[in-house]
Amino acid sequence: MTVNLLGLDGPALKAFCAGLGEKPYRARQLMRWIHHAGADDFGVMTDISKPLRERFSRSAVIAAPRVLADSTAADGTRKWLLDVGTGNAIETVFIPESNRGTLCVSSQAGCALECSFCSTGRQGFNRNLTVDEIVGQLWLASRALRSRDAATPGAPQERPISNVVMMGMGEPLANFDNVAAALRLMLDDCAYGLSRRRVTVSTSGLVPAIDRLREECPVALAVSLHAPDDRLRDELVPINRKYPLKDLLAACVRYLDKAPRDFVTFEYVMLAGVNDGLQQARALAKLLRRMPCKINLIPFNPFPDSGYARSDVETVARFREILMHEGYVTTIRKTRGDDIDAACGQLAGRVQDRTRRTQRRLVRFAPAPAESIQGAR
Ligand code: SAH
Ligand code: SF4
Numbered sequence: 089m090t091v092n093l094l095g096l097d098g099p100a101l102k103a104f105c106a107g108l109g110e111k112p113y114r115a116r117q118l119m120r121w122i123h124h125a126g127a128d129d130f131g132v133m134t135d136i137s138k139p140l141r142e143r144f145s146r147s148a149v150i151a152a153p154r155v156l157a158d159s160t161a162a163d164g165t166r167k168w169l170l171d172v173g174t175g176n177a178i179e180t181v182f183i184p185e186s187n188r189g190t191l192c193v194s195s196q197a198g199c200a201l202e203c204s205f206c207s208t209g210r211q212g213f214n215r216n217l218t219v220d221e222i223v224g225q226l227w228l229a230s231r232a233l234r235s236r237d238a239a240t241p242g243a244p245q246e247r248p249i250s251n252v253v254m255m256g257m258g259e260p261l262a263n264f265d266n267v268a269a270a271l272r273l274m275l276d277d278c279a280y281g282l283s284r285r286r287v288t289v290s291t292s293g294l295v296p297a298i299d300r301l302r303e304e305c306p307v308a309l310a311v312s313l314h315a316p317d318d319r320l321r322d323e324l325v326p327i328n329r330k331y332p333l334k335d336l337l338a339a340c341v342r343y344l345d346k347a348p349r350d351f352v353t354f355e356y357v358m359l360a361g362v363n364d365g366l367q368q369a370r371a372l373a374k375l376l377r378r379m380p381c382k383i384n385l386i387p388f389n390p391f392p393d394s395g396y397a398r399s400d401v402e403t404v405a406r407f408r409e410i411l412m413h414e415g416y417v418t419t420i421r422k423t424r425g426d427d428i429d430a431a432c433g434q435l436a437g438r439v440q441d442r443t444r445r446t447q448r449r450l451v452r453f454a455p456a457p458a459e460s461i462q463g464a465r
Pocket of ligand 1: 203205257290291389
């Protein structure tokens with residue numbers, strides 16, 4: 089059976105080498121070729137003997153998901169739409185900023201948690217992504233960005249991706265084992281060598297899995313809060329009925345013991361007339377009292393028949409002022425990639441609708457027209 093080496097973290101790659109009677113250092117060699125150099129062909133691995141390269145190629149492949157579309161917005165945001173088989177598409181978004189480059193990575197095709205304002209939730213759950221499909225997103229993006237930079241005279245030579253956020257499609261902590269293996273590769277010096285502080289898992293609040301992440305692979309944590317009380321959160325983020333705010337916030341406090349950062353980020357999507365009232369800002373400030381945290385207000389990304397509208401700019405500014413006045417560092421997420429539907433879940437949803445309509449025949453992607461769908465999460 090051939091194995092896809094993109095899905096093997098350090099221990100798994102060592103086990104693969106041991107299976108072929110090879111020493112552990114071979115695993116590190118392979119890892120550097122695959123993840124540092126972006127190799128997908130054993131032939132280029134010149135510090136490995138030819139007979140061994142041939143043995144590797146008989147038992148393994150290095151294969152990322154197929155790129156269905158690759159578009160770059162006017163602001164430099166770049167989005168890949170990837171085929172993960174049986175009509176499922178996932179998305180990966182690169183967001184360049186002056187001091188960092190962030191890759192937004194998907195963890196599942198669809199999502200089972202059905203948050204009421206989320207386009208991915210609306211698509212339902214298809215399946216967990218495998219480790220190679222998760223890591224393949226980073227591998228593909230690093231390769232594409234490196235070759236772009238190499239082609240641009242004077243472009244910075246350092247690695248273009250400095251941060252990863254698990255904020256694409258899906259709930260990362262509902263695919264724990266695969267996400268944890270992918271995180272280990274992101275952190276491994278022989279692979280992507282990212283610092284724990286620069287890798288963020290965003291969760292809607294799976295309390296036992298937050299505890300597990302704390303034990304097994306503590307990275308920066310973002311929690312999708314979106315409401316200041318259980319009544320409203322039950323409606324917006326239904327997993328709250330299972331893990332209510334009190335339990336969720338207690339898990340956040342426990343997480344801070346081991347977290348690489350000394351705060352948790354709370355995400356709060358601003359939905360007009362639903363959770364953006366001034367009383368709600370005060371209630372949120374009260375709820376988070378004594379919690380070391382930052383709050384990130386996210387402009388809602390509309391999608392067809394969502395039933396919600398984006399809060400206006402003044403309302404968001406007032407909401408922020410109240411939180412700042414109460415002592416919370418509060419940021420407003422900048423919308424990016426407006427012209428390419430860069431908000432995660434939206435493009436794939438659209439392609440999947442089309443795919444269904446054409447009896448799951450994969451249609452060639454044509455860039456969507458510019459419209460008011462905005463923002464890369
Ligand atoms: N499942 C995880 C991570 C993926 S979603 C989670 O829920 O945290 C990443 C972020 O985008 C979450 O904060 C989510 O609530 C938010 N989000 C989902 N749909 C959105 C929309 N239509 N507009 C703005 N943010 C949205
Ligand atoms: Fe799933 Fe996150 Fe969307 Fe909720 S917001 S449905 S957890 S992807």
